[in-house]
Amino acid sequence: MTTILNNNDNNNSTVITLQRELARILQEITDNQSTPDVKIFKQLLDNLRENSDDESSANEHMSIFVRLLREKKAWADGLSVFLLNLIAQYRQTAVYTDMGILSDESFLSQFHLLLGQRILPPVPDDKELVTLFHLLFNKKNHEWIKLINERWWLELVLLLNPPVGTEKIVNQLKQNILKAIVILSHRISGVGLHADMLKVFPNPQSNQHTFIEINHEVREFIEHYESNHLVEDNHALPVEPADSSQIFVLTDQAEVILQNIRKRIHKTGITIRTTNMLVRLEQSIHRLELLLTLLSSDRNSQKKALVELIHTLYEGSYNRGSFKYLFSINTALLSRKVTENASKVGEHYISTDTKGYQKMYKKAAIGGLLIGFMASLKVLAGSLDVALFGVAFIYSMIYGLGFVLIHIVGGTVATKQPAMTADAIASTISETTGRKAGQxxxxxxxxxxxxxxxxxxxxxxxxxxxxxxxxxSLFWYFVIGEPFTSIKKADHLLHDLNPFTSLAIFHAAIAGVYLYISGLIAGYYDNLAVHSRIGERLRAHPKLKSWVRPDRLERFSHFIESNLGAIMSNFLFGVFLGSTGTIGIILGLPLDIRHIAFSSANFIHGIFNMYANTGIVPEIGVILVSLFGVIVIGMINLLVSFSLALVTALRARNVKMFEWKYLFGLVSSHFFNQPSDFFIPRKEPMKYALIDNDGNVIYFDDKHEKHEKTEKPEPKSELSPAEKLAKVEKLSQSEIDEKKQAIKDKAVEKILEPNNHTNPKLPK
Structure with a gap:
């Protein structure tokens, strides 16, 4: 009890101290409002941010600050004038047009720039408002602004309404905003009319008109606003509100165009450069709308837009020199590229029912058949006396060509996480519809x-x-007459599987990363095949047309177009696996790979050849530890590759990090309640995502969606076939047969409907 009282006394003392300090600073700000000193304002922020590491304390401090301003209007007016005069000392346009908007430079250019700034920091420009942001909002207090409830920001903005007599400086601020609006409109038009964008427009002729008209409407808005709202001596006259509605109509049209581009990406493909342009265009449009709202006559919308702009600029200031943000935004672009593209590979990695489950086993069995030979071939290649480059090349060809062959014959490799898996994950997270919890x-x-x-x-x-x-191994021992491997090699194979005495777990994680990267490669080359129209170009190739019969050329071009991603990802995945060990030797690093399928084959080779060389069966402990190692390797392969694919998909849909615990809790709860679902197909498949029984992603289609919305369910009062027949029992037999046949025909038609997702049984 004493401890609680002491804590309350300490809290009250802290509150009183903060109130006094804030009151002192506010009075000093009011006294110096005409000649603002940034150090005074920094003191104010430092006091608000001190001991505000959690949401409760941050909001408590802000509530004290807002209450002081509410109780003494002179302080609120003084702070408002102080901030206006302080901002007026700096060049502002670049803050509105650049901060928080994606740069048009490439990743390498931005990386080199940041690296150079870290080695030799640039001289800050004391005339730029950006410099003021960096001074006031440092990295130590990055989370502070996010902790405060939006209510306090809105109330603060309402209290800081510019008092009478500040019209001139407010007009100067508006002039800078108008200049930023003009610059943004030209940038939007420039990006929207770029040649790369015109290629992906759904309707280039009409779509480009939207971006042409934006400049025209902005020019008219600027002229009207300057002549009616920035004249100091007409405040007593009624002023006609500046109408920006037509600009908003055009920005809405531009956003619809961008949405349509994204819907068509799986048909048209897209480049990273164009993806970058799409993101930059979206951000510029949103910033333009914010700035226009700041100049609107709706006071409530003005205040909300100002709060949102402050938050955006704050984030932009913090992220401007961050390597973490640079990597984050570029991997997010890659995430968008992979998840927005419809992977057309023949491999499917999601089964929802027993049929798909059995089909996956058959495909994996085909893969296992070839992997058994590939693993044995790699063991034999290890005994060749060749240079390091030769070892890497031979291993890479065994893996790469073997994986391609597995794909061509219809097999699959366990734990592969292609772009289709990430895309199917992303398809369950909608950016526009549905509740987050349900998603x-x-x-x-x-x-x-x-x-x-x-x-x-x-x-x-x-x-x-x-x-x-x-x-x-049996064939080699009994037919050829010697063990398949030496005792030293057999012992080495088993040692590599031991999770306690070797780096098997680390090497399995490396293989998991390669599995994930192979998925990205599949997405890249599938996108390339669509965007570059590889199939059409092959069919139109003059040399191929003269050398190959038309029907064969058609099949070949279709195969390449449909399987380019899978072929390249499998081959490069094999190159990664085959060359990692050699690279590790060259660099003097313990690098290698472990994959469960190959490890299982190596386990058998190791156990049998230990016996073949010594005549003694290995100890049961060695067998169990090695077998356990195979299981652990598989779990690490799966965990790493799947986790990375999941991160990629969720990043593309802007799922926040705090939701990971919720997702993990849902999966864990499912495992403890229904563990069999993780190993055996459910009796009733879940209809959670737009994928079919084979794992193919079914993308949204406007006609399909429209048809589903207009399709009305049958009324519940409609009689069943049996009831209908019961009502016609008094009819003649021929009439009854006629009715039965009509019911059958109707049922067949319903089954054959393209959008029918049920499976009704035919009446007997």
Missing amino acids: MTKLAELVVDILRTQFIAIMGNISIAMPIALGI
């Missing part, structure tokens, strides 16, 4: 199905790869 629940269900599909893919690989490896 996260759908996502959790999708995670369960992906993990189950990966489980059966692993089982399909190892259940075939292990017997194949055993058969090869």
